[in-house]
Amino acid sequence: MKVLDFHNTNVEDRLQLTFEGTFDPQAAWESELGPFLQALEEYAGEWMPDVVSGKRRRKYTRAAIWKALEEKRGERVTSIYFYRTKWPGLSMGLTLYSSTLPPRLDVLLEVLPLSLFGETERCRHFVELVRTWTSRYPVSHASAHSLADEGLAGAPLFGRDMRTCLRDGFDKIYEVSWLNVFGPKLVELVGRERMLSTPAHRIEELPNGCVLLVTWPTAADYASDAAREAQARAYAHLRPDLDFDTVLRTLRERSATLAPVEPRFHPDVAPLLMRVVDNVALHERQRKIAEFNAWQPPEPAEWRPADSALPPDVKDPKGALEHYSYLAELLVALLHTKVPSVFNATPESLTDVDYEFWHQEFPRVFEREHIDARAVPAIGAYLGEVLVHHLGGQWIPRENLMEAQVRVGTRVWLPFVRAWHYMRSCQSLLDFSLTRFYREAERHRA
Numbered sequence: 001m002k003v004l005d006f007h008n009t010n011v012e013d014r015l016q017l018t019f020e021g022t023f024d025p026q027a028a029w030e031s032e033l034g035p036f037l038q039a040l041e042e043y044a045g046e047w048m049p050d051v052v053s054g055k056r057r058r059k060y061t062r063a064a065i066w067k068a069l070e071e072k073r074g075e076r077v078t079s080i081y082f083y084r085t086k087w088p089g090l091s092m093g094l095t096l097y098s099s100t101l102p103p104r105l106d107v108l109l110e111v112l113p114l115s116l117f118g119e120t121e122r123c124r125h126f127v128e129l130v131r132t133w134t135s136r137y138p139v140s141h142a143s144a145h146s147l148a149d150e151g152l153a154g155a156p157l158f159g160r161d162m163r164t165c166l167r168d169g170f171d172k173i174y175e176v177s178w179l180n181v182f183g184p185k186l187v188e189l190v191g192r193e194r195m196l197s198t199p200a201h202r203i204e205e206l207p208n209g210c211v212l213l214v215t216w217p218t219a220a221d222y223a224s225d226a227a228r229e230a231q232a233r234a235y236a237h238l239r240p241d242l243d244f245d246t247v248l249r250t251l252r253e254r255s256a257t258l259a260p261v262e263p264r265f266h267p268d269v270a271p272l273l274m275r276v277v278d279n280v281a282l283h284e285r286q287r288k289i290a291e292f293n294a295w296q297p298p299e300p301a302e303w304r305p306a307d308s309a310l311p312p313d314v315k316d317p318k319g320a321l322e323h324y325s326y327l328a329e330l331l332v333a334l335l336h337t338k339v340p341s342v343f344n345a346t347p348e349s350l351t352d353v354d355y356e357f358w359h360q361e362f363p364r365v366f367e368r369e370h371i372d373a374r375a376v377p378a379i380g381a382y383l384g385e386v387l388v389h390h391l392g393g394q395w396i397p398r399e400n401l402m403e404a405q406v407r408v409g410t411r412v413w414l415p416f417v418r419a420w421h422y423m424r425s426c427q428s429l430l431d432f433s434l435t436r437f438y439r440e441a442e443r444h445r446a
Helices: 029-045 061-073 116-120 120-134 147-153 164-169 184-190 192-196 225-238 244-258 271-281 281-292 317-335 347-360 368-391 415-422 427-431 433-442
Strands: 015-022 051-053 058-060 077-083 090-096 104-112 139-146 178-184 201-203 211-214 303-305 393-394 405-410 410-413
Touching: 015 116, 015 120, 015 147, 029 061, 029 120, 051 061, 058 061, 061 077, 077 104, 104 116, 104 178, 116 120, 120 139, 120 147, 120 178, 120 211, 139 184, 147 244, 147 281, 178 184, 184 192, 192 201, 192 211, 192 225, 201 244, 201 303, 225 244, 244 281, 271 281, 271 347, 303 415, 317 347, 347 368, 347 427, 368 393, 368 405, 368 415, 368 433, 410 433, 415 427
Parallel strands: none
Antiparallel strands: 015 104, 015 139, 051 058, 051 077, 077 090, 090 104, 139 178, 178 211, 201 211, 303 410, 393 405, 405 410
């Protein structure tokens, strides 16, 4: 059963809920988790899951959920997942930790796009869902907010190392999100009276001692100036050691960082750069777009005028061409699983190769001697073959691979030299991309 997979796309922001509650591991699934599912079914609306995943995926039903839980039941941890097959997108993990004290019921929920929560009524239903869950499964802390803004805030580490974060959790008010639930320990830390007097859109004390706080009517416009002022007022109130103006300035800076930036990339490498941008963390996307807008790839220098070409110096020209073809096949063998288009040896496959090497951080991860001895010859030969087959190029073979040339129009191109420059560093993969080299040769083929 195919579900929407939006974890590899960072084009749009999403609403993320983190919920750390408690449950009774001795109770039957049906009685203990029935209220959890009832609230989900009542309040989710358009983003209601239609798939549940245990060891395999099934259509959402209560029976499928009990089956998935039994499949994934562990002595210490049991995890199942919920998805949707059509937009809006949903990814929700439910994890039950039966060995912790107290036993924990954790939810990590993401709904895409965040713009779905621009309507007051839909946001109210979301708040009611969290309120209902909290009333039944008391939390130490829960929050819902923009995933991108959470990234800029440094969540969930908030400047701590991972070990400290896992040990202490959300043990003080590190941040105030759009929706917050503070457990009894956090309420005691701040002071119940002070917490209940927090300026907010909604503040409510729940019967189990938790406090629900919502800063603004809707989640989607969290970055507006009015919503940021409300967030800053609540945060500075809960943390009197913080200065309101400083908090507000920081929040406004985050809004500016996340403001959409129109891509204006160099046309030769625009498809490659968009894929790179889509791969970076969501909160870094706009800064990366601005960085690439200002960046220009260097002019390819791995060429000579055709009248300065080195003559062929190999004893067996046909054998040399067969060797170049063999080297190119080595690149196909290396990448074909993750880059199926590499079989086609087209200009578009060059962009796919560029992206895959960048994504793998190939020059950083693999040993330099293997890169220079194996990868560089394979890449250079593959690049040369694309010039030959798509630009009418002609190999001029040389005993020294670095001197081998491909004649295209009034120039001869040095694909092995390009491949050597290309593999110097991760940044070199962009500076000396195969795509840019091909496009420049294409302009000079006449």
